[in-house]
Amino acid sequence: MRNFELPGRSLVMARNGMAATSHPAATLAAVNVLQAGGNAMDAAIAACAVQGVVEPGSTGIGGDCFALYARGGRDDVLAFNGSGRAPAAATPAALAQKGVTEWTRHSAHVVSVPGAVDAWATLAADHGTRPLGELLQPAIALAEQGFAVAPRCAADWAANAALLRQDPEAARIYLRGGQAPAAGDVHHLRELAATLRAIAAGGRDAFYEGTIADGMVGFLQARGGLHTAADFAACRGEYVTPIRTRFRGVDILECPPNGQGLIALLIMNILSGFPADGDPTSPERLHLEIEATRLAYAARDAWLGDPLHGPVDVQRLLSMEFAQELRARIDPEQAAPRVDMPEPAAHKDTVYICVVDKERNCASFINSIFQPFGSGLVAPGGVLLHNRGQSFSLQPGHANTIAGRKRPLHTIIPGMAVQDGRVRMPFGVMGGHYQAMGHAHLVAKVFDYGLDPQTAIDLPRVFPVPGTRQVEAEATLPEATRAALVRMGHTLIKPGMAIGGAQAILIDWERGVLQGGSDPRKDGCALGY
CATH class of the missing domain: 1.10.246.130 (Gamma-glutamyltranspeptidase, large (L) subunit, C-terminal domain)
Structure with a gap:
């Protein structure tokens, strides 16, 4: 039993449903979904979308996703790999021709195609009880109306202000006068809200094809990236x-x-x-x-x-x-x-979320942009892009050498x-x-x-x-x-x-x-x- 004379927190007890996340707003969103009749997968996706807004240095639609899901708490657990792939043209030789001999974080070459949105859409359709558009509404509201920056988020934000200053869009969206918002400041992410609203209306295709995808591809190509529209359209996770x-x-x-x-x-x-x-x-x-x-x-x-x-x-x-x-x-x-x-x-x-609902469906759900604020690159639509491609090796013959449409080692x-x-x-x-x-x-x-x-x-x-x-x-x-x-x-x-x-x-x-x-x-x- 905990020593109640020492600082700390008690174990949380409940009978019906429960969620645990790294941000109160995300936990609350998940519990609200559960109490409204949604299941553990619904709640996990809603919480994850919220965290991409209120904890932007850790996760978001510009990242990747993995999940384990147990229906009714049974042992026949499902696994989903929602990690994105390198561009089809990405090879050590092609990158060497562009002068890439080592990875640098603030580079288009470390951005693999983000797999999170596809994962959310697939898991919601296959195992949720609510449409994806409904599950994104709490995140949209927070992005549009503003959220109070939490203390640990503020510390991570300040520690990465120099990275965000390197990209004009990142600085405009995430900084104030070149500085990170402090704990308790109210911050808005209106471009991200608009993108989330488009995904809510159009599903995964609204992100991987059309205007949003074209914006990401053009942004990356302008920085030397090998990405194409076909790379984004082909993004599919797998069970x-x-x-x-x-x-x-x-x-x-x-x-x-x-x-x-x-x-x-x-x-x-x-x-x-x-x-x-x-x-x-x-x-x-x-x-x-x-x-x-x-x-x-x-x-x-x-x-x-x-x-x-x-x-x-x-x-x-x-x-x-x-x-x-x-x-x-x-x-x-x-x-x-x-x-x-x-x-x-x-x-x-990264953010990690676990949810158990009244029927004992269990979601173990993780979403990441890799390092804090990922690559520090923000594409049109407020999409903060991860730097997961930095996990690839440039050494030919290595098990994790970059190759076209290959997925990097994931932490x-x-x-x-x-x-x-x-x-x-x-x-x-x-x-x-x-x-x-x-x-x-x-x-x-x-x-x-x-x-x-x-x-x-x-x-x-x-x-x-x-x-x-x-x-x-x-x-x-x-x-x-x-x-x-x-x-x-x-x-x-x-x-x-x-x-x-x-x-x-x-x-x-x-x-x-x-x-x-x-x-x-x-x-x-x-x-x-």
Whole structure:
């Protein structure tokens, strides 16, 4: 039980429906949809559209989307991959001819075709009960009438003001006199409202064809982009089969590659070979999580890519034999000096939303423009474009090398825990590259140590920076723990901002109660009715 003398927030309890998001306006929009008779998918889409307005540095229609959905809380979970693709003409050779030898964030070349709107439209049509146009109305109203900027959003906004100043449209729309709005300022996004209204009236085709698409294509081409109208018209997400692993008697489900959910499962497989005892944030336990993450991320960077453009050996990477190979490389008392990955055998910004409705339909929903404010490029219609293409490699022969109509490696990953044939917990963690470790960290704290979702979310976080020996450590990590990790050989550094953000809803099937947690590192909350 929570110590009520300490700062913090209580676990949210409800019987009928619940939503947890990183912004109060989005959570409220979702609960309003549920109370009006909509289901979990309806509520998730409405909340996501709202967040693209009130939390514009994290998400929006210029980004990508992934989802897991369980009808009635059953184990036959659906997965949807709504990640967009590179332009058909995009190859390392074509980019080299344009002088592109490395990715730069504020460039048309890092913009892949945004897949979010197609995902929303498809999921609403297939699994919702309300038309997409109705679900977009709360977001349209906030964009037109204005919204009060929340504190964490204001901090992220200010941290990226320099990026937004580089693009005249971004500066005009998102800044005031060259400065980001402060917490409590009322901000409007009227161009975005008009675009959302067009999508509400015309569906996905209003975004991927016609005036809005032509505006995005012309904008990108004027900056050297290889994008064409055909690239946008061809944008289609796809249903995929979730991948899973067994962890402490619970099945953990993730979307398959090109997302890094596979790596979250790999970390869990490694950790499953260690006992779960003592303090969940002891230096000994955190050391194991750090080392497991380093090994799993090395595997990610070596082998993970779009399976439609090259094989990804999911079976081997999820095998317990592979997990044991990596586990054997961990010294429980000392950090590895370096992490190399053998050849395989024959932060970033995001919003995560989970919703459970009265019928126990469960939506685990994530939408992102990658880094805060994405590319910093705003196309006509107020469309802030993501920079997900920056995740591609320019190295020929790499698993994640850019190619025509290829999807980049994705950091955004929705999660779902299933126990005894029913969903136990939809969950997700935001924070770019941190997300795979965040999933493993959260799942372990709930199912290894028996913590409730809110307590697990509140714990101090660490994250080994991929490719280095540095470990980001939040200020709440106790000094004694810090000293012990340093003695083990870790180099601790201060993160630029609190690490990640998470939401989770635990279903107590026996008592018919939903238990929701939302990350205090963000502005949001869990609400139920």
